[in-house]
Amino acid sequence: MAALHNRVSQKELKDRLYQESDPRTTISFYRYFPIDDPRVFRDELYSVLSALQVFGRVYVAREGINAQISVPQPRFEQLRAVLEGVQGLAGLRLNIAVDDDGKSFWVLKVKVREKIVADGIADPDFDMSRKGNYVDAATFNRLTDDPSTIVVDMRNHYEYEVGHFDKAIEIPSDTFRDQLPMSAEMLEEQKEKTIIMYCTGGIRCEKASAYLLHKGFTNVFHLEGGIIQYAHAVEEQGLENKFRGKNFVFDNRLGERISDEVIAHCHQCGAPADTHTNCRNEGCHLLFIQCPSCAQKYEGCCSPACQETINLPADEQKALRKGVEKGVHTFNKARSRVPGKGAGLP
Structure with a gap:
């Protein structure tokens, strides 16, 4: 076998x-x-x-x-x-x-896994089969031409930061499980309006559409195939591209360009940039945006302290990493640093 x-x-x-x-x-x-x-x-x-x-x-x-x-x-x-x-x-x-x-x-x-996307939903009456209707790229563009249509981004803050659809609402959270109740709360007064939810490939916005319907919303859609399918359809069908910037992806690439616009900024110097990287200090590994100039200046690190660390002998670096919690740590504009992880950004 x-x-x-x-x-x-x-x-x-x-x-x-x-x-x-x-x-x-x-x-x-x-x-x-x-x-x-x-x-x-x-x-x-x-x-x-x-x-x-x-x-x-x-x-x-x-x-x-x-x-x-x-x-x-x-x-x-x-x-x-x-x-x-x-x-x-x-x-x-x-x-x-x-x-x-x-x-x-x-x-x-x-x-x-317990769930294919962690949602925090414990309500036994929640029914994933009752979900919003799909919209393709052409329908998405037509519906969003109406200024009363609400477009909701169901991705994390660091995904939204480098790229999103025109006029899309950000649900400001680090996790999908937090975004679901937040989205229902933020949209509470808009229950009768046309709401279109989107994400990278469709999995999060499909569940989010079912969640809003479960919470009493009535006219909920989600973008079929997410940003990835939308980008292909725009190119193949000659449609207007309403997505601005880069689509963050959860693999070694960390992003794929959907439009030529750079809408984000380097987290270290503020220059236009949308390239995500992980801090080279293995005891930090912070995910953040870094321009080429800062990448050279800080040797791929998020701070002078982490830069100093990577230039220490390997055994000293290993000793500093001992006991450090592993996990995904991302720079959030609302925080100057991630507690306990490296020295943060300068």
Whole structure:
């Protein structure tokens, strides 16, 4: 029986990726559908994807599947056929990355989760099958031409910062579970208006549309395929592009350009910039926006203190990292630093 987990070091896997001769395509997909035994589903899926040399992250839960992966281009149609044959995945929409170098992932991880997107919803009456209607790119543009239409961004603050749709409302939070009740509260007086929700690939705004309907809203839509599908449709159909800036993505690329506009600013000097990076100090690893000039000045670090740290001997750096909590830490404009993580931004 094939191994159901990766057993090769990250360094070796990354080296293998850069030695591949076949280019790769980065894909994302999701679907809400009932899975009786997520563990069995996970193991079978891992075997299939591994055989096709797929890399990436896949989450499986009783409520469905959520995946961001890359596949060698010669195996793309084979992958599509395999997914079509999985019970519950017929007709699955594959979102193909917009700005793709094929180096987004170098290992396959398929994990069982409680939810495919953490939502904090505990109400047993919440019904994911009762969700808002899809809108495609052309319909999105037509509906948003009406100034009374409300457009809601269901992504994190650092995603919104580098790119968003014209006149989109930001739900200012670090987590989707916090955004759901916040969105209902912020829109409480707009329950009868046309509301269109969007996110990167559709998974968050689809659940958010169901949540608002559950809370008594009446005219809720969500953008089919999210920003990724919208960008393809704009190019293929010659539509007006209402998205400004860059689309943040949760892989090694950290972003794909949707328009030429740069709407964000370097977190260190304030110059126009929209390139996310992680602080080179492994004891900090803060996600922040850095311009090329500051990247050179601070050697890829978020602060002089972290810059000083990376120039210490390796054993001293390791000692400083001991006991430091691991996790995702992002720069928030409302905070000068993330507590306990490095020295923050200058």
